[in-house]
Amino acid sequence: MSIEIRHIKKNFGDFKALDDVSLDIDSGELIALLGPSGCGKTTLLRIIAGLETADQGTIAFSGEDATHVHVRERRVGFVFQHYALFRHMTVFENVAFGLRVKPRGTRPDDAQIALKVHALLNLVQLDWLADRYPAQLSGGQRQRIALARALAVEPKVLLLDEPFGALDAKVRKELRRWLRRLHDELSVTTIFVTHDQEEALEVSDRVVVMNHGAVEQVGAPQQVWEAPATAFVYGFLGDVNQFKGQVSAGQMRIGSKKQQVFLPSPDYMQSDALPAVAYVRPYDFDVRRYSPDDEGIVAHLERAVVVGPIARMELRAPVEGGLAGAQLIEAQIPASLFHQEAFTEGETLVLAPRRARVFAGAAQAGFARP
Amino acid sequence: MRKVLPGFGITLGFTLTYLSLIVLIPLSALLFKTMSFTWEQFEAAVTSARVVASYRLTFGASLLAALVNVVFGLLVAWVLVRYEFFGKKLIDALVDLPFALPTAVAGISLTALLASNGWVGQIFESWGIQLAFNPTGVVIALIFIGLPFVVRTVQPVLEDTEKELEEAAACLGATRWQTFARVILPAITPALLTGFALAFARAIGEYGSVIFIAGNMPMVSEITPLLIVSKLEQYDVPGATSIAVVMLAISFSLLLLINALQAWQRARSGSPA
Amino acid sequence: MSALIAPSARSRSPGGTQEPKWVRVCLIAVALAFIALFLVLPLAAVLTEALRNGVHAYREALREPDAVSAIRLTVITALIAVPLNLVFGVAAAWAIAKYEFHGKAFLTTLVDLPFSVSPVVAGLIYVLLFGAQGWFGPWLQAHDIKIIFAVPGIVLATVFVTFPFIARELIPLMQSQGNDEEQAAIVLGATGWQTFWHVTLPNIKWGLFYGVILCNARAMGEFGAVSVVSGHIRGQTNTMPLHVEILYNEYHSAAAFAVASLLALLALVTLAIKSVAEWRQGKILKALGELPPERAGVYAADALTLQPAG
Numbered sequence: 001m002s003i004e005i006r007h008i009k010k011n012f013g014d015f016k017a018l019d020d021v022s023l024d025i026d027s028g029e030l031i032a033l034l035g036p037s038g039c040g041k042t043t044l045l046r047i048i049a050g051l052e053t054a055d056q057g058t059i060a061f062s063g064e065d066a067t068h069v070h071v072r073e074r075r076v077g078f079v080f081q082h083y084a085l086f087r088h089m090t091v092f093e094n095v096a097f098g099l100r101v102k103p104r105g106t107r108p109d110d111a112q113i114a115l116k117v118h119a120l121l122n123l124v125q126l127d128w129l130a131d132r133y134p135a136q137l138s139g140g141q142r143q144r145i146a147l148a149r150a151l152a153v154e155p156k157v158l159l160l161d162e163p164f165g166a167l168d169a170k171v172r173k174e175l176r177r178w179l180r181r182l183h184d185e186l187s188v189t190t191i192f193v194t195h196d197q198e199e200a201l202e203v204s205d206r207v208v209v210m211n212h213g214a215v216e217q218v219g220a221p222q223q224v225w226e227a228p229a230t231a232f233v234y235g236f237l238g239d240v241n242q243f244k245g246q247v248s249a250g251q252m253r254i255g256s257k258k259q260q261v262f263l264p265s266p267d268y269m270q271s272d273a274l275p276a277v278a279y280v281r282p283y284d285f286d287v288r289r290y291s292p293d294d295e296g297i298v299a300h301l302e303r304a305v306v307v308g309p310i311a312r313m314e315l316r317a318p319v320e321g322g323l324a325g326a327q328l329i330e331a332q333i334p335a336s337l338f339h340q341e342a343f344t345e346g347e348t349l350v351l352a353p354r355r356a357r358v359f360a361g362a363a364q365a366g367f368a369r370p
Numbered sequence: 371m372r373k374v375l376p377g378f379g380i381t382l383g384f385t386l387t388y389l390s391l392i393v394l395i396p397l398s399a400l401l402f403k404t405m406s407f408t409w410e411q412f413e414a415a416v417t418s419a420r421v422v423a424s425y426r427l428t429f430g431a432s433l434l435a436a437l438v439n440v441v442f443g444l445l446v447a448w449v450l451v452r453y454e455f456f457g458k459k460l461i462d463a464l465v466d467l468p469f470a471l472p473t474a475v476a477g478i479s480l481t482a483l484l485a486s487n488g489w490v491g492q493i494f495e496s497w498g499i500q501l502a503f504n505p506t507g508v509v510i511a512l513i514f515i516g517l518p519f520v521v522r523t524v525q526p527v528l529e530d531t532e533k534e535l536e537e538a539a540a541c542l543g544a545t546r547w548q549t550f551a552r553v554i555l556p557a558i559t560p561a562l563l564t565g566f567a568l569a570f571a572r573a574i575g576e577y578g579s580v581i582f583i584a585g586n587m588p589m590v591s592e593i594t595p596l597l598i599v600s601k602l603e604q605y606d607v608p609g610a611t612s613i614a615v616v617m618l619a620i621s622f623s624l625l626l627l628i629n630a631l632q633a634w635q636r637a638r639s640g641s642p643a
Numbered sequence: 644m645s646a647l648i649a650p651s652a653r654s655r656s657p658g659g660t661q662e663p664k665w666v667r668v669c670l671i672a673v674a675l676a677f678i679a680l681f682l683v684l685p686l687a688a689v690l691t692e693a694l695r696n697g698v699h700a701y702r703e704a705l706r707e708p709d710a711v712s713a714i715r716l717t718v719i720t721a722l723i724a725v726p727l728n729l730v731f732g733v734a735a736a737w738a739i740a741k742y743e744f745h746g747k748a749f750l751t752t753l754v755d756l757p758f759s760v761s762p763v764v765a766g767l768i769y770v771l772l773f774g775a776q777g778w779f780g781p782w783l784q785a786h787d788i789k790i791i792f793a794v795p796g797i798v799l800a801t802v803f804v805t806f807p808f809i810a811r812e813l814i815p816l817m818q819s820q821g822n823d824e825e826q827a828a829i830v831l832g833a834t835g836w837q838t839f840w841h842v843t844l845p846n847i848k849w850g851l852f853y854g855v856i857l858c859n860a861r862a863m864g865e866f867g868a869v870s871v872v873s874g875h876i877r878g879q880t881n882t883m884p885l886h887v888e889i890l891y892n893e894y895h896s897a898a899a900f901a902v903a904s905l906l907a908l909l910a911l912v913t914l915a916i917k918s919v920a921e922w923r924q925g926k927i928l929k930a931l932g933e934l935p936p937e938r939a940g941v942y943a944a945d946a947l948t949l950q951p952a953g
Contacts, residue, residue, distance in 0.1 A: 049830065050374070051374050051826060051830070052374075071374055071829055071830055072829055072830075072832050072833070072834070076830060077830075078826075078827070078830045080823050080826070080827060082823065084823035084824050084826065084827040085824075085827075086824055086827070086828075086841075086842055087824070087846065087927065088845040088846060088927070097828065097831055097833070097841070098831035098832055098833075100841075101828070101831065101832055101833035101834070101837045101841070102832060149827075149831070150830075150831075152831070153831055153832055374826060374829055375741050375742070375822065375825050375826070375829060375835065375838070376829075376834070376835030376838075377737060377835045377839070378738060378741075378742050378744075380734075381734040381735070381737040381738040382738040382742075382744070384730075384731070384734045385731065385734050385735040385738050385739075385750070385754075386750075388727075388731045388734075389731075389735075389750075389753060389754065392799075392802055392803055392806055393753070393756055393757060393803065393806060394753070395772075396768040396769060396771075396772055396803070397756075397760075397768055399768055399771045399772050399777075399778060400764070400767070400768050400771060403771050442674075442677045445670060445673060445674050445677070446674045446677065446678065448670065448674075449670055449671050449674040449675075450674075453667055453670070453671055455671050459918070461675070461678055462918075463914050463915070463917065463918045464678065464682050464683070464914065465678070465682070466914055466917060467682050467686065467910060467914060468682075469857065469861075470857065470860045470861075470864075470909075470910035470911075470913040470914055470917075471685075471686075471864070471906070471907060471910040472860075472863070472864025472865070472866060472883075472884050472903075472906045472910070473864070473866050473867065473884075474864070474866040474884040474885075474887050474888055474903070474906075475689060475864070475884070475887065475903040475906045475907055475910075476685060478689075478887065478891050478899060478900065478903060479685040479686070479688045479689045479692070479900075479903070479907075480685055480688075482688050482692050482896075482900075483684060483685060483688050488688075489684070489688065490680075490684070513681060514681055514682075514685065517681060517682070546662055546663075546666075571759045572758075572759075574761070575759070575760065575761025575762065575763070575764070576761075576867075577761065577762055577763050577866065577867035577870075578762070578866035578867050578870075578884070582888075582891065595761050595762075595763040595764075595867065596763075598761075598763050598764070598767060599763055599870070599871060602767065602770065602871065607770075607771070607774075607776055610767060611767070611771065614761075614763075614764045614767050614768075617761050617764055618760060618764055621759040621760050621761065621764075622756075622759070624759060625752060625755060625756065625758075625759045626752070628759075629748075629752055
């Protein structure tokens with residue numbers, strides 16, 4: 001089932017949780033809503049479920065307006081962040097609940113319910129836990145039971161709120177792969193909310209990056225990662241260095257007067273001395289020993305740590321007037337190169353950006369670190 | 371705004387209707403009735419010497435009883451939370467006895483104990499001290515009915531105080547007494563004050579447990595609620611109503627004070643509810 | 644009154660934050676002496692005084708027709724007042740604990756109001772409404788309906804005095820359990836009634852049970868308010884506490900204590916049930932602690948619509 005979200009607005013008092021959000025989700029897609037806390041992703045998910053009501057805008061399921069359909073009739077499966085399992089019921093009864101509360105006419109009999117519940121428990125590979133209570137389960141098991149319970153009513157859409165948020169790192173990775181496989185098996189339209197970029201990029205078909213109640217970018221993981229549409233997305237996905245400067249006629253100048261770098265910025269061909277910010281990923285630098293006529297940013301190597309195949313370097317670029325207020329730059333180069341060049345802490349180096357993205361004017365706003 | 375959980379309209383509607391019928395409309399009858407008196411009538415009723423003497427007794431005894439309960443209530447709560455001893459569960463359960471025991475039963479029982487021929491009374495009688503049928507008896511009865519309030523408000527807060535705070539204080543060189551006075555006591559002050567206010571409010575309105583033991587001598591050991599009853603029995607409805615309005619105003623102010631104290635406590639502990 | 648949500652005292656390991664032994668022993672001794680003097684002794688006095696003239700006199704005092712009718716009236720009053728306040732308590736707790744609305748804090752204060760009103764004043768307000776000189780007095784007289792100095796007045800005064808008990812027990816309990824389980828049930832297609840019956844009620848049943856028991860104890864034991872509206876007509880409008888008063892004032896001390904001992908037993912049973920209920924509800928809450936509810940801060944809605952209007 002496809003979902004069409006049109007111009008959704010939602011305020012909590014003076015706080016704009018969602019500001020004119022529109023989104024199309026295709027049938028059978030696995031979508032990640034990604035953003036920092038407070039960006040409105042959970043609110044959007046709850047509005048899709050019918051647990052919150054939008055102030056304005058419409059939601060349609062497969063073209064049919066569902067804006068005013070009660071959550072009970074929407075046929076969505078919702079997995080709560082902390083699972084919201086019924087504490088006083090066994091695992092079996094939890095999963096059976098959605099079937100037991102059906103109106104008398106459509107309610108399956110006990111045998112059918114048992115069959116279905118066991119099938120679902122098998123699907124989540126926890127059939128042996130049927131008689132346990134939620135308190136007796138591990139976090140990962142609770143998560144899967146919550147999913148089984150949501151699937152019992154054969155939802156047309158599956159919604160998950162921070163599905164892996166409360167789990168430790170190892171279980172998280174495992175469940176991530178498992179969710180992906182499960183989705184491919186069931187191919188039910190699935191939306192999940194996360195603040196973890198790795199999770200979003202790894203699991204989903206498409207990522208929706210949100211900030212301050214608005215959608216910043218929608219795209220396939222690769223596309224969002226390679227070509228961030230806004231400064232915010234650039235900053236939110238992975239580590240990045242920022243350099244302030246001015247852009248003139250499609251060229252942005254950064255660095256000191258003596259040693260400067262020009263970065264091509266084709267988006268701003270007509271600009272003249274427009275304030276801009278350049279974003280450079282740590283691994284997009286060429287790092288060389290200092291020589292006076294080399295083109296690049298001059299910086300002192302303060303610290304270098306080799307972790308596995310990568311050397312992480314922290315450098316400080318003195319600005320005019322000495323080291324006070326010197327900018328910290330992070331750079332990463334292959335460990336082999338680091339050893340080969342034998343850089344030592346305290347040395348002066350030159351950083352030449354291989355790739356940079358320039359945002360000028362209004363577009364430079366909204367940068368945030370995750 | 372549409373709510374996800376159903377039943378908001380019907381439950382709130384029923385709550386408001388029932389509240390109005392049982393509590394608000396009858397209470398407003400009291401105010402309307404009072405408004406039909408002249409100011410002179412009202413003033414005469416609430417400031418006659420006998421009534422003023424009853425205020426003095428009611429407030430004085432309630433204040434004293436609440437203060438005693440703050441000290442001993444804190445002590446009981448402390449002992450119940452911090453120490454292990456035989457019969458602790460039983461004592462813990464027993465603390466609520468004044469909530470559950472009908473006030474008339476408490477009244478006659480305390481009277482039987484404290485009268486000059488009672489178990490406790492005769493001991494004090496031999497020292498020349500009378501416990502019953504005078505203001506002392508009133509205070510004792512009010513201590514009894516107010517006891518659970520301080521214990522039950524302080525106990526959960528004491529349970530929630532972080533042990534780390536005390537350990538930090540000890541590491542910084544504080545003595546046990548300093549730790550108590552400077553770390554624990556400030557943390558439980560809002561709860562103590564709430565418990566004090568609750569016990570005080572309850573004591574001011576108390577009737578059943580007091581009238582048996584007070585002796586009810588006009589000007590000496592007559593509490594304000596009793597005056598309302600006796601005026602009513604003499605068909606002095608305006609007199610009874612006027613005094614009742616004063617009592618109601620005091621109760622309501624205390625209720626607001628208690629709410630403010632509880633809000634303070636919630637802000638202090640940083641947790642909702 | 645929300646004692647049920649307090650976790651039972653946890654034991655603390657001795658160490659740098661423990662008082663010296665003699666201090667501990669002294670504090671425990673003083674606390675126990677205080678409890679013994681103010682709680683145990685009065686209770687013991689009731690039972691001994693009741694049996695002062697022997698078991699036979701005790702039984703006779705309870706069999707006497709006026710005593711029997713007082714017991715009957717007390718039971719009838721409780722049977723009407725408690726269910727009324729039960730329905731109110733559940734409805735009020737549902738509205739207050741599960742939703743955010745303007746004026747919620749003020750409404751909660753109003754629910755508490757009968758706690759702080761003197762029982763005597765509580766009785767008086769019904770006299771002012773339904774008494775001979777009251778608002779509805781003439782109309783009631785014309786239609787020959789008696790409320791004051793009759794059973795309806797006693798029931799009304801009792802309902803007023805025990806009004807907040809069940810609501811007060813349930814509101815903090817339902818608030819602490821959050822809304823997630825209910826929301827999950829609704830998403831799975833349950834109706835409101837199914838949600839309450841299958842999801843909410845099992846989680847609050849012990850708190851609810853205790854609220855009912857406490858409400859019942861107070862309903863049966865109410866003295867001040869009932870005293871004002873009853874008229875003390877023997878065999879007709881006398882409840883047990885009023886009967887105790889009459890016997891006591893007429894110097895039938897042993898008989899008074901015999902009836903009082905029944906009320907004291909009721910109080911003890913109430914305390915025992917409370918302990919059990921507290922323990923059972925504590926277990927449910929512990930399970931809740933292991934499965935934490937959605938953090939309140941997740942939905943700005945909760946924080947921002949909470950501003951009290953009153």
